[in-house]
Amino acid sequence: MGGLTVSPAGMGEGDSVSSSQAAGGNSIGGGQAAGPLLEVSGVVKSFRSGGEFAGRGAATVRALNGVSLRVFAGEVFCVVGESGCGKSTLAQVVAGLCRPDAGEVRFGGERIDHLSEKRRRPFRRAIQMVFQNPDASLNPRMTVEQTLTEVARFHFPALRAGAKARERAAEVLALTGLSADALGRFPHQFSGGQRQRLSIARALIARPQFVIADEPVAALDVSVQAQILNLLGDLRREQGLAFLFISHDLSVVREFGGRVAVMYLGRVCEEASCAELFAAPRHPYTRALLAAAPAVGKALPPLRSPGEPPSPTDLPGGCYFHPRCRYAEERCRGVVPGLFPPPTPPIGDGGGEEGSSGMGGTISSMGSGRTVACHAVAEGRI
Ligand SMILES: Nc1ncnc2c1ncn2[C@@H]1O[C@H](COP(=O)(O)OP(=O)(O)OP(=O)(O)O)[C@@H](O)[C@H]1O
Ligand code: SF4
Ligand SMILES: [Mg+2]
Numbered sequence: 001m002g003g004l005t006v007s008p009a010g011m012g013e014g015d016s017v018s019s020s021q022a023a024g025g026n027s028i029g030g031g032q033a034a035g036p037l038l039e040v041s042g043v044v045k046s047f048r049s050g051g052e053f054a055g056r057g058a059a060t061v062r063a064l065n066g067v068s069l070r071v072f073a074g075e076v077f078c079v080v081g082e083s084g085c086g087k088s089t090l091a092q093v094v095a096g097l098c099r100p101d102a103g104e105v106r107f108g109g110e111r112i113d114h115l116s117e118k119r120r121r122p123f124r125r126a127i128q129m130v131f132q133n134p135d136a137s138l139n140p141r142m143t144v145e146q147t148l149t150e151v152a153r154f155h156f157p158a159l160r161a162g163a164k165a166r167e168r169a170a171e172v173l174a175l176t177g178l179s180a181d182a183l184g185r186f187p188h189q190f191s192g193g194q195r196q197r198l199s200i201a202r203a204l205i206a207r208p209q210f211v212i213a214d215e216p217v218a219a220l221d222v223s224v225q226a227q228i229l230n231l232l233g234d235l236r237r238e239q240g241l242a243f244l245f246i247s248h249d250l251s252v253v254r255e256f257g258g259r260v261a262v263m264y265l266g267r268v269c270e271e272a273s274c275a276e277l278f279a280a281p282r283h284p285y286t287r288a289l290l291a292a293a294p295a296v297g298k299a300l301p302p303l304r305s306p307g308e309p310p311s312p313t314d315l316p317g318g319c320y321f322h323p324r325c326r327y328a329e330e331r332c333r334g335v336v337p338g339l340f341p342p343p344t345p346p347i348g349d350g351g352g353e354e355g356s357s358g359m360g361g362t363i364s365s366m367g368s369g370r371t372v373a374c375h376a377v378a379e380g381r382i
Helices: 086-095 115-128 146-157 163-175 180-184 192-204 222-239 250-258 276-277 285-289 330-334
Strands: 037-049 057-072 076-080 103-107 127-130 212-216 242-247 259-264 267-273 371-373
Touching: 057 086, 057 242, 076 086, 076 103, 076 250, 086 127, 086 212, 086 242, 086 267, 115 127, 115 146, 115 180, 127 192, 127 250, 146 163, 146 180, 146 192, 163 180, 163 192, 163 267, 192 222, 212 222, 212 371, 222 242, 222 330, 242 250, 250 276, 259 285, 267 285
Parallel strands: 076 242, 076 259, 127 212, 212 242
Antiparallel strands: 037 057, 037 103, 259 267, 267 371
C-alpha cells in the first residue's frame, strides 16, 4: 500500500487530493504499521423488532453481544457462523452503516464508530463492501462507466476532469477480469458472476485498504464461486488488501484461508488460523458446526448439538451455547466464559460477567495463537 498518510479528521467534503492520492497513494493509519488496521472492541448492537402498535409484541433482538476482533493490514479475517448469528450486523457496524450501542470500532488507530458523515468520508473510501447480491451496489439504470466514474470522482476530485476517471474505470475492470467493452453496458447485460466482478470493481475504484465481503459468493453457482474466490485472493495478494470475509459456508471459508472467528448468537466463541480450526476445532459449537459439514476438515468425534439456537430476543444466561452443549455444567449457565488462553496484549474491556458488554473477553489476532471462549476447554475437560 502507499505510504502517504492522510488525516481523516482534517479531510472534509470538497477537499482536494494530490495527484499521488488520486493515483491511490494515500492510506489511513500509515503510521500505525505495527498496530491493527481494524480493531473492534466489545461491540454490542440490538434492534427493536415488531410491535408497531403501542409497543405490543415489540422485542429486542440482540444481534451483537460484545464482539472483539483485530484485523491487520493485508490480512484475511473470516467470520463464520449460522444464519442470524450477527455476521452482517458486524459488517454493517464496521462499514459505518449502523452504529453500535456500545463498544468501539477503530480504523488505523482512529475511533470511527461515532463519526459524523463528513468526518467519516475518508473511511468510507478506505473501507469498501462487496455484498452477497451484486445488484445491491449496481444501479440498473446506469452504465458500468457511469457507476464506476461516479465513485471515482466522488472520492478523488483530481479525477473529475477529462477522461481520467474513465481510464481508471477501465483499469479496475481489467483487475477484475473484465474488458473495457463493459463500460458502455448496463448491469442486466452481464451474468451473475460478471455482475459480482462489477461490484468488486466498484469497490476497488475507491482504492480501499479494507474490503468487507459479506457472503460474496453465496448467490453464485459453484463453478463461478471458485472464480470469484480466486479473484478476491489475487486482489488480496496483488493489491495488499485486508479482508473481512463473511460466510455461513465452512468450505468457502476454508478455501479463502486466513484467520477465522466462529460466531454464535452475536459472540465470537473461537478464533484460530484456518488450518488450526479445520484440523482441530476446540469450542463445542465449532466442533458441532464442522461435524454438521463432514466434507470439511477431518472426521470429528460425534458431538450432540440438539435443537435450534435460542432466540436472539430471549438469550440464556452464561454461555449462549449451554442449552445445546453436552459439556455444559452449572457454571456454564451463569458465567460467561472468558477467553482461553487470555489474549495478550489485551484489547477492549475484557469483561467476563453476564450482563457486561463483553462476550467474556476479547480476541487478539495475527500470530497470537488461537483463543476459545469455553469453560470446559479452560478447565481441561475437553
Ligand atoms: N434491521 C434489523 N431489525 C431487526 N432485526 C435485525 C435487523 N438486522 C438484523 N436483525 C436481526 O439480528 C440478528 C442478526 O442478523 P444478521 O443479519 O447480522 O445475521 P447473519 O449472521 O448475517 O445471518 P445470515 O447468515 O442469514 O445472513 C438476526 O436475528 C436478525 O433477524
Ligand atoms: S462454556 Fe460450557 S456450555 Fe459453553 S461451550 Fe463451553 S462447556 Fe459448553
Ligand atoms: Mg448476513
